[in-house]
Amino acid sequence: MPDTHQPDLARHFPPEAPLGSLALLRAVIRNPLEALPREAFEQPVTRRTVLGRERLFVTAPELIGQVLLTEAESFAKSEAMRRALAPALGDAILTADGERWRWQRRAVAPIFRPDRVKSLLGPMLDAAARTRDRWLALPSGTTLELGHEMMRTTFDIIVDTMLSGHAAIDVARVEKGITDYLESTGWSIALAMVNAPAWTPYPGQRRAARARDYLRDELLRLVSERRRLGSEREDLIALLLAARDPETGQAMEDRDIADNLLTFITAGHETTALALTWAFYLLARHEEEEERLVSEITAVTGGAPLRPEDLAALPRTRQAVQEVMRLYPPAPIVARAATRPVEIGGQRAAPGTTVIIPVYATHRLPEHWPDPHRFDPARFAPDAARGRHRYAWLPFGAGPRICIGMGFAQEEATAILASLLPALRLRPEPGFDPGLQMRITLRPTRGMPMRVTRR
Helix, strand or coil: CCCCCCCCHHHHCCCCCCCCHHHHHHHHHHCHHHHCCHHHHCCCEEEEEECCEEEEEECCHHHHHHHHHHCHHHEEECHHHHHHHHHHHCCCCCCCCHHHHHHHHHHHHHHHCHHHHHHCHHHHHHHHHHHHHHHHCCCCCEEEEHHHHHHHHHHHHHHHHHCCCHHHCCHHHHHHHHHHHHHCHHHHHHHHHCCCCCCCCCCCHHHHHHHHHHHHHHHHHHHHHHHHHCCCCCCHHHHHHHCCCCCCCCCCCHHHHHHHHHHHHHHHHHHHHHHHHHHHHHHHHCHHHHHHHHHHHHHHHCCCCCCHHHHHHCHHHHHHHHHHHHHCCCCCCEEEEECCCEEECCEEECCCCEEEECHHHHCCCCCCCCCCCCCCHHHHCHHHHHCCCCCCCCECECHHHCCCCHHHHHHHHHHHHHHHCCCEEEECCCCCCCCCEEECEEECCCCCEEEEEEC
């Protein structure tokens, strides 16, 4: 019988009564998911005045489609999210708006074509094999911090496919820099909500600034060296140096390339690692499903090492990854700001109104996800998925600004999961509750210590 004990904010948060201003700010700093109104888990659209400003919480898939697709031109990135991310990521593809976003998107789109992503499956599997072999060499029952291990594995892949190998960069310091920077983003969001000046000091600011400066300087150094010295490797730096807007021929300057590199490194490394961390946690709690995936993988490989062409024959494993991202979406909240008057579900949004899409709540709407707190990869079988609204599942966003690395992330997560599962069993301590905390991405509050044994 599967252990269905899972941390789930929808069962504990938000509180029954609306939070006062001070309590709301504390919640945003501690964990922005706790600041969502209860109606966001129950109503298609909810209007709230928060700290004197109007906010709309849009949960219904059809209304999300309006915000992110059919009327996407009526919305821009929210100021709070820009303040949280732009100091590190600059005006790159994730944070830019308008024509600057459009030309960067056009320039980098060919880099993430499906055929190019397929060509990277080999390095993905190689990195997964190194993690597998490292774990197999440990004494049976060794406890690992799984989040760190998955970060290490996905960073391995990022470095190999984007930065021409480990000799070019201090992997451990970059990984720490990303974590240090994201740790303080709750303060950035809270200060933007009260319209505090960008220079307002906050706890952890100096550590975040040091991390930001190191990351940007290091990426600028790599780009400058590559532009000067060249390389035969066709990694992401080379592709960005060669990228041109197909409409205007515009190329990227070194700062543009460094900002986009850091965006892809942060997004590609962090989100996939967290999805895998939650995947192993859920499979440990649902052993029958874990055995089903192991059987599928073994039937395809015959016990041999996984090959790139094998991944297409693992539908249940891929569906498990999708179900993990439903329960623990990498970006649990998407925020936009109206740039012109617009009506959403009968609610008027004036220019400047913040529109919040609580992806975490949408992924738990019972009308789209029966028994929504249950882990069930069969939800993503073709017949089940066919009748579901296309915006009921949006771990990578939607519309023109859908995550450009979505295909890369899904292939990477499937490759790593399918490489490790047949060889190893991971288990947390009985009754362990990792908790949930949003730091732009959705992390386990108490980490994810797990014992590793040979299967």
